[in-house]
Amino acid sequence: MRLRHLVSLLILLIFPILPSQGHAKVEWSIYRTLNLDAQPLDVAVSVNGRWIFVLTEQSDILIFLDGNLEDRIKVGNHIDQIEVGPREELLLLKSRQNKTIQVLALEFIKDINIIESPFKGPVDAPVVIAIFSDFQCEYCKALLPLLDQVADLYPDKIKIVFKNFPLKMHKLASKAAIAALAANSYDLFWQYHDRLFDSQGQLSDQKFLDIAAQLGINQKDFEREMGNPQILSIIQKDLQDGQKAGVRSVPSVFINGRMLKERSLKGFQTVIDKELNKKESAH
Structure with missing residues (x-):
């Protein structure tokens, strides 16, 4: 098969295809230029095109x-x-x-933006758990008891951060996210968060107001806060942060940037223990 491709390529080089009557053409431009400090030997690109790996003559990737x-990895000169x-x-x-093929497992550390995101736990906790x-999502609801267990085990060591990632297939997910962030302005995010998940099968516009009323929030004030454009901006930022993080x-969970x-x-x-040990070793 490889020989056939090579032969086909030679034929194309010797007898180039004549332009069609429609004068079809390909427009092109240089999308990106990578500046290297050594000659490249090979290149590999991820499916999404965001990650590019370059093997250099100095045995670096x-x-x-x-x-x-982002980083470089030293490999043997036989690669x-x-x-x-x-x-x-x-x-x-x-x-x-x-005559070998090694499978290298990479762990990408993501920089998760948690500014303006609701959280619980110490502000300066050494371990940050960001949850999209x-x-x-029923799987997101199923994760809650496990998160409570983790919080009980590490009461002074972890901070749990909520990041909104409403899926388009869930018609009320975005409105629920808006309502929860509106409750956050009254410092009631986690109470509202818990009641939303408890009422997951009965969510509606009225249910959003009912939960607010149960928490003692004035209905008109709550509706006005739900219309706050800053809330939509936070949700959009969370979605962008999630997409950048892959x-x-x-639910998608990141612990100090590790998925x-x-x-x-x-x-x-x-x-968590690995991250805590790293922090202790650094001191």
Whole structure:
């Protein structure tokens, strides 16, 4: 098959295709230029095009995100080809000399913006758990008891931050997010948050007002706050933050920027303890 492709390419080079009567053309422009400090040997690009990996003659793999150099990894000088795996966090390192393929697991640390986001726990907690969630998502609701367990285990060590990521398939998710942030202006976000999830199957415009009334919020004041354009701005920012962090589904949990892969008590403990140990080692 490879030989056939090479032969086809040679034919095209020797007998170039004549332009059609319609004078079809391809418009092009240089999308991005990466400045390197060594000659490139191979390049691999993630499916979404955001991550670019460059293998250099100095046996470094340069890791670019959206055109910016994020990090570099030193590999053996026997590595002569690289390829992105089925998931962008897997990189295949190929060596023709050693006749090997190594699977390199990458862990991307995301910078999650938590300014203006509701949180509970110490302001200066060493571990920040950011959760992208949707009030109509049953899996997000199922995560709550586990989060309570984690909070009980690390009362002074973690801060839990709520990030809105309402899915388009959930018709009332955006309105629920607006209502919860309106309650946040009365310092009642988490109480409202809990009642929204408790009423997940009965959400409606009236239910949003009823929950506010149960928490002692004046209806007219609450409706006025729901119309605050700053709330929509916060939700839009949360959505953008989630997209930048690679959120594809909810709930998505990040612990100090690391996406949590195992949503279990053990999974939380493993990552939290690792982060706490890093903090202690740094002092």
